[in-house]
Amino acid sequence: MSGNHTDGRMDAHELITRNVAEVVTEAEIEALAEDPEGKRAYVGYEPSGVLHIGHMLTANKLIDLQEAGFEVTVLLADVHAYLNDKGSFEEIRRTAERMRDQFIAYGLEESRTQFVLGSDFQLDDDYTLDLHALGLETTIARAERAMAEIKSGDSVKVSQAVYPLMQALDIPYLGVDLAVGGMEQRKVHMLARDVLPGIDREPPTSLHTPLIADLTTGAGKMSSSMGVTISMEDSREEIDAKVEKAYCPPTAEPEPTGEGIERENPVLQIFEYHVFPRFETVVVERPEKYGGDLVYDEYAPLEADLESGELHPADAKGALATYLDRLIAPGREQLAE
RNA sequence: CCGCUCUUAGCUCAGCCUGGUAGAGCAGCCGACUGUAGAUCGGCUUGUCCCCCGUUCAAAUCGGGGAGAGCGGACCA
Known part of the structure; x- marks a missing residue:
């Protein structure tokens, strides 16, 4: 694939x-x-x-x-x-x-x-x-x-x-x-x-x-009825807060939980299934002291950079919130009517 | 329709027998530590005890009524 x-x-x-x-x-x-x-x-x-x-x-x-x-x-x-x-x-x-x-x-x-x-x-x-x-x-x-x-x-x-x-x-x-x-x-x-x-x-x-994993634990499926989901009624602030709290180890293949339950990296999943399909290029804004902005035009290199440590999860999250907000903005405006 | 069991914190449940107006684990929240989150420490919060009526100084607890859920009601005597 x-x-x-x-x-x-x-x-x-x-x-x-x-x-x-x-x-x-x-x-x-x-x-x-x-x-x-x-x-x-x-x-x-x-x-x-x-x-x-x-x-x-x-x-x-x-x-x-x-x-x-x-x-x-x-x-x-x-x-x-x-x-x-x-x-x-x-x-x-x-x-x-x-x-x-x-x-x-x-x-x-x-x-x-x-x-x-x-x-x-x-x-x-x-x-x-x-x-x-x-x-x-x-x-x-x-x-x-x-x-x-x-x-x-x-x-x-x-x-x-x-x-x-x-x-x-x-x-x-x-x-x-x-x-x-x-x-x-x-x-x-x-x-x-x-x-x-x-x-x-x-x-x-x-x-x-695929089903996106639970945002805060990476285990099981993200549920809209319970737990945290992201929807068109979220404000920019709510998106920032939810993404901030998301489970995001610096790898695409997290270890299972102590009870042996499989985990995914929901931040990467959302990049893969939501952001890259809808945007030509993704810019990860990053302070100069950490190396400045990163630019991706497909998902795989972003995953590789997170895996290698080149891309820090906190910076990835910042970018994710920005692009999620752009995806949601039109629906949010429509709801406001 | 009849019988048995269950209903207590967001979840799983303890407490009920031997009335004194509620607890644990998990979750959640907040701090520390990490340039995220998690893990790990430290702290904190949470309740129409299914509903109504009654007994009692006092009911989650006893009595009556009701609701919801689960299981059973076959055959053979």
């Missing part, structure tokens, strides 16, 4: 696969990359009204895909959010509109992005009957496993077993060639591959982005 973007241009395959954690399957992706023009990719989001760094990560991939020639569908999954106990249907639908505006502010090309409300088609008769057919194909245990990383609340509701089946069905109903999601979606997509052939639909091709 070293990439040969020395000429600043990437071919379709590289645009599709850069910064992804996993692709299912490689052969299917290669087929799509051969003629991406007019192919359709989608991501579904439970409406939240305010974009956070997790949304932004898959949005970056959508931008890559648009650049590669894909058409993009963003599913504002109001019905899913409802089934996942996220509030009243009315509240959810209101936040769905705000979320759409947030995505546009973030940088999705408005003319090439189709926003679809789940309730626009998920309540149709034929959809419902197909959903029941999938219910017949799936055990409760399987549905529950698929939801393990997605569900909210402490107890499993029947609605949450229906949820992944609807995600599977959405793919053929939206006419999608590629399903995109974070790694927490992989079990849902695997379920879709297993179950859709049972109703004479194609098993979907999917692509999963």
Whole structure:
């Protein structure tokens, strides 16, 4: 995954696969990359009204895909959010509109992005009957496993077993060639591959982005419900404070915790998955006494410099906060309206 | 519907039997040390004790009612 973007241009395959954690399957992706023009990719989001760094990560991939020639569908999954106990249907639908505006502010090309409300088609008769057919194909245990990383609340509701089946069905109903999601979606997509052939639909091709590690510990996934996340409602000061407190050993491969839990370096992850995909060059401002400014036009040398000690974590953090703020500023302004 | 168990700090739980108005660990916050964070020291904070009614001088604790969660209710006698 070293990439040969020395000429600043990437071919379709590289645009599709850069910064992804996993692709299912490689052969299917290669087929799509051969003629991406007019192919359709989608991501579904439970409406939240305010974009956070997790949304932004898959949005970056959508931008890559648009650049590669894909058409993009963003599913504002109001019905899913409802089934996942996220509030009243009315509240959810209101936040769905705000979320759409947030995505546009973030940088999705408005003319090439189709926003679809789940309730626009998920309540149709034929959809419902197909959903029941999938219910017949799936055990409760399987549905529950698929939801393990997605569900909210402490107890499993029947609605949450229906949820992944609807995600599977959405793919053929939206006419999608590629399903995109974070790694927490992989079990849902695997379920879709297993179950859709049972109703004479194609098993979907999917692509999963990595999950950013918890900002303060580097262990586990960054959570928006608990702990620290970065979102479009953060002020510059809040971003500075959060980045300042972030876990950042001077390496890309931190030691596991005392309990043997794997850790990542979230500061580097955000540089890799959020900053470099959106900026041509990154300037790390540094006091003269430490050697003056550093300039990078891709991620790998920055990581190498941190590893070697040439780049101090404190300076890296300063730059990270600056660029994160630039990414968030348009959404923040949009929220202020 | 019936039965059993559970509900106390952000989290996991102790305390309840033998009433005297609340504790531990973890988390969090603050300082020291590091040119970041973490680790390591030092210090600190936190509560409608699920809700209502009752008994009592006094209820997290006893009694009654209610709510939520978990488990069970098959067969064979």
